[in-house]
Amino acid sequence: MSQNSKKLNMVQAINLALKEEMQRDSSVVILGEDVGRDGGVFRVTEDLLELFGDERVIDTPLAESVIVGAAIGMAAYGLKPVAEIQFMGFIYPTIDQIFSHASRIRNRTRGRFTCPMVVRTPYGVGIKAPDLHSESTEALFCHMPGVKVVVPSSPYNAKGLLISSIRDPDPVIFLESTRLYRLIKEDVPEGEYTVPLDKARIVQEGKDVTVIAWGSMLHRTLQAVEEFDAEVIDLMTLSPLDEETIFKSVKKTGRVVIVHEAPKTCGFGAELSATIAEDAMLYLKAPLIRVTGYDIVMPLPKLEDYYMPTVERIKKRIEEAMKY
Amino acid sequence: MPERIIESFNIKRLDILDENGNEDESLMPSLSDSEIKRIYELLILSRTFDHHALSLQREGRMGTYASILGQEASQIGSAFAIERSDWIFPSFREMGVYITMGYPIHMLFQYWSGDERGMKCPDDLNIFPLCVPVGTQVPHAVGAAMAVKYKKDKAAAICYFGDGGTSKGDFHEGFNMAGVFKLPVVFICQNNQWAISVPREKQTASKTLAQKAFAYGFEGIQVDGNDVFAVYKATKEALDKARDGNGPTFIECFTYRMSDHTTADDATRYRSKEEVEAWKARDPVPRLKLFMEGNGLWTGQYQKEVEEKSRDMIDEAVKMAESIEPQNPKDMFAYTYGKLTSRQLRQMRDF
Ligand SMILES: Cc1ncc(C[n+]2csc(CCOP(=O)(O)OP(=O)(O)O)c2C)c(N)n1
Ligand SMILES: [Mg+2]
Numbered sequence: 117m118s119q120n121s122k123k124l125n126m127v128q129a130i131n132l133a134l135k136e137e138m139q140r141d142s143s144v145v146i147l148g149e150d151v152g153r154d155g156g157v158f159r160v161t162e163d164l165l166e167l168f169g170d171e172r173v174i175d176t177p178l179a180e181s182v183i184v185g186a187a188i189g190m191a192a193y194g195l196k197p198v199a200e201i202q203f204m205g206f207i208y209p210t211i212d213q214i215f216s217h218a219s220r221i222r223n224r225t226r227g228r229f230t231c232p233m234v235v236r237t238p239y240g241v242g243i244k245a246p247d248l249h250s251e252s253t254e255a256l257f258c259h260m261p262g263v264k265v266v267v268p269s270s271p272y273n274a275k276g277l278l279i280s281s282i283r284d285p286d287p288v289i290f291l292e293s294t295r296l297y298r299l300i301k302e303d304v305p306e307g308e309y310t311v312p313l314d315k316a317r318i319v320q321e322g323k324d325v326t327v328i329a330w331g332s333m334l335h336r337t338l339q340a341v342e343e344f345d346a347e348v349i350d351l352m353t354l355s356p357l358d359e360e361t362i363f364k365s366v367k368k369t370g371r372v373v374i375v376h377e378a379p380k381t382c383g384f385g386a387e388l389s390a391t392i393a394e395d396a397m398l399y400l401k402a403p404l405i406r407v408t409g410y411d412i413v414m415p416l417p418k419l420e421d422y423y424m425p426t427v428e429r430i431k432k433r434i435e436e437a438m439k440y
Numbered sequence: 441m442p443e444r445i446i447e448s449f450n451i452k453r454l455d456i457l458d459e460n461g462n463e464d465e466s467l468m469p470s471l472s473d474s475e476i477k478r479i480y481e482l483l484i485l486s487r488t489f490d491h492h493a494l495s496l497q498r499e500g501r502m503g504t505y506a507s508i509l510g511q512e513a514s515q516i517g518s519a520f521a522i523e524r525s526d527w528i529f530p531s532f533r534e535m536g537v538y539i540t541m542g543y544p545i546h547m548l549f550q551y552w553s554g555d556e557r558g559m560k561c562p563d564d565l566n567i568f569p570l571c572v573p574v575g576t577q578v579p580h581a582v583g584a585a586m587a588v589k590y591k592k593d594k595a596a597a598i599c600y601f602g603d604g605g606t607s608k609g610d611f612h613e614g615f616n617m618a619g620v621f622k623l624p625v626v627f628i629c630q631n632n633q634w635a636i637s638v639p640r641e642k643q644t645a646s647k648t649l650a651q652k653a654f655a656y657g658f659e660g661i662q663v664d665g666n667d668v669f670a671v672y673k674a675t676k677e678a679l680d681k682a683r684d685g686n687g688p689t690f691i692e693c694f695t696y697r698m699s700d701h702t703t704a705d706d707a708t709r710y711r712s713k714e715e716v717e718a719w720k721a722r723d724p725v726p727r728l729k730l731f732m733e734g735n736g737l738w739t740g741q742y743q744k745e746v747e748e749k750s751r752d753m754i755d756e757a758v759k760m761a762e763s764i765e766p767q768n769p770k771d772m773f774a775y776t777y778g779k780l781t782s783r784q785l786r787q788m789r790d791f
Binding site for chain 2: 155244248422423
C-alpha cells in the first residue's frame with residue numbers, strides 16, 4: 117500500500133481512526149460525555165462534531181449506564197456505536213450492561229441479535245490524576261466471555277486495532293493508556309489498514325527470556341530488557357488471547373516474565389501464567405514471574421510512582437529468571 | 441369517562457437577597473449580626489482558599505483542582521445550617537462546606553496535592569470523603585439517614601451533588617428510597633449550569649431540577665444559589681424537618697461555575713464570555729457586602745481585616761501542608777484491610 121504517513125501521537129491516531137471509519141461507514145456513531153463540543157477531555161474526538169454533526173457525535177447526559185446500554189440498543193438495531201467512558205474508573209456502572217447484556221445478546225438470541233459496539237476508555241496510572249482516574253482493571257473484562265479486550269501500545273497499532281474493533285461483530289472494550297496518549301509519536305498511515313484482534317506482536321526477538329506486556333507497560337518493559345537477549349511480546353488483544361505466539365516463544369526461551377500495572381491477585385498475569393503452566397510447563401527452565409502493581413487501592417499521585425512496576429523492578433525480576 | 445387530572449405540582453423558588461443587597465424582610469431567616477458577619481467571613485475565606493488552590497496548581501505545587509468560585513453562597517449558606525452531629529456526603533466541589541464545618545484547611549491542600557491523609561476526617565466531624573464518581577454518594581446519604589432513623593438519633597444526612605449528578609441512576613435510586621422510607625436526608629444540588637462542557641438544558645429536559653423530587657414523593661425547591669440567606673433558610677428548614685421525622689427535601693441551588701470545570705479543563709472551548717460576564721453581576725459576595733453595609737455591619741476597615749485574616753489563615757495552612765513529612769510509601773498498603781494480608785506483607789518487601 118502506498119499511503120501517506122504522518123507522525124502522530126496516540127490521541128491523533130485514534131482520532132484519525134474514528135474519522136476515517138465514520139467517513140467510510142455511516143452507521144458508525146460516537147456517544148459519551150463531553151465527546152462533542154469539548155472534543156473529549158483528552159481531545160480524542162476533537163473536530164468530529166464539526167465533521168459529522170450531533171446525530172453522529174452525541175454529547176450524552178452524565179450517566180455511564182445509559183451510554184453503554186443505549187449503545188447496545190443501537191448496535192442491535194444496526195448501528196456501530198463507539199461509546200466513550202471518560203475514565204476507566206467510571207466504567208463500573210456499565211458493568212451490568214456489559215456483563216448482563218452486551219456479552220450475552222448473541223448467545224441469548226442464538227445470533228439473531230448481536231452487539232457490534234466499542235467501549236473506549238482511558239486507563240492506567242501515570243498522569244497524576246485524582247482518585248479513580250488511574251484504573252487498570254482489564255482482567256475484569258477478560259473474565260467475561262462474549263467481550264473482547266483490546267489494549268493498544270502505540271499510535272500505529274491503536275489506529276489499526278480501533279478500526280478492527282469497530283468492524284468486529286462483537287463488543288470490544290478498548291483501553292487507551294493515558295500515559296501513552298501523548299508520550300510517543302510514530303508514523304501512522306492515512307487511509308485504511310487494520311491490525312487483527314487475535315494476534316499478539318513480537319516487538320523484539322530474543323532467545324533467553326520471554327517478556328509479555330501490553331499497553332503502557334510495554335514501554336517500561338522495552339527499557340528493562342536492554343541488557344538481556346529477551347523476546348518481548350505485546351499482546352495488544354488480551355481477549356481473545358493469541359496463545360500460539362506465546363507458546364512458540366516460551367518453547368524457544370524457556371523463561372517467562374509477565375508485566376502489568378494492575379494489582380497482582382487475579383490480574384491478567386494470573387491467566388497467562390496458568391495458560392503457560394498448563395500447556396508449556398515442560399519447556400520452562402525457570403519459575404513463571406509476574407511483575408505487577410501491588411494488591412492495594414491505587415494510591416493518589418504522591419505515591420503513584422511507587423505503585424507502578426518500574427524499569428528497575430522489571431529488570432530485577434528478569435535477572436531472577438535468568439538465574440535458572 | 442372523562443379524562444381527569446389526578447396529580448399536578450408546583451415548584452417554589454426562593455429569593456431573599458437581591459444583587460443590590462436588598463432583602464425581602466418577610467423571608468429573612470433569623471440570623472444575628474455576628475452570624476451574618478461570620479457567614480461573610482467564611483465566604484471570603486473560601487474564596488481566598490480557592491484562589492490560592494488555583495495558583496498552587498499552576499505552580500505545580502498541587503494537583504488537579506475543582507474550583508468553587510461563584511458557588512460560595514450555596515456551600516457556605518447550606519453548611520452554616522448543619523450541626524456537627526449531622527452527616528455530610530459531599531461531591532468533589534465542596535471546599536466551602538469543608539471550610540464552614542471547620543475541617544482543617546491544611547488537610548484540604550494536602551488532599552488536593554495527592555496525599556490520602558488529607559481525607560482523614562477529624563473525629564468530631566462526619567464528612568464522608570470527597571466523592572469522585574459523580575452521583576455515587578447519593579445512596580450513601582440515604583443509608584446514613586436510614587441508620588439515623590433506626591437509632592432514633594436527632595440528626596440528618598446531607599448530600600451534595602451537581603446538575604450532572606441528577607442524570608445518574610444512583611440519584612434516582614437514592615431519591616426513590618429516601619421517599620419510600622421518609623428518611624431524614626437533605627439533598628443539595630448545586631446547579632452550576634454546566635457538567636464540564638454539557639449545559640444544564642442538555643442534561644435533562646425537565647424545566648427545573650427541583651421538580652425531580654416530586655416524582656419520588658417529597659418536596660423539591662429551587663433557591664437562588666448565589667443568595668446566602670435563601671440557601672441558609674431553605675437548608676435550615678429542610679434539616680429541621682428531617683430531624684423532626686418529616687422526611688427528605690431536595691434543594692436546587694441555582695448558581696454558576698465561574699471557573700473552568702477543573703484545572704485540567706478549558707471552558708472557553710464550550711461556553712461564551714458573555715454568559716460568564718452576565719453571571720459575574722450575580723456574584724454572591726458583593727450583594728452580602730452591600731446588605732451589611734446598609735445595616736452598619738461592613739466598613740472598608742472591616743473588609744481589610746477580613747481579607748488579611750483570610751490570607752494569613754490560608755498562607756499558614758499552605759505552609760503547614762507543605763511542611764508535613766511525606767508519606768512512607770509503605771502506607772499504600774496500610775489501609776487496604778483492617779490487617780495486612782500475608783501476600784501484602786510479601787509485596788511490601790520490595791521497599
Ligand atoms: C461517574 C462519573 N462519570 C464521569 C466523571 C467525570 N466527571 C467529573 S465531574 C463531571 C461533571 C460533573 O458535573 P456536575 O454533576 O454538574 O458537577 P460540577 O462538576 O458541575 O460541580 C464529569 C463528567 C466522573 N467523575 N464520574
Ligand atoms: Mg454542574
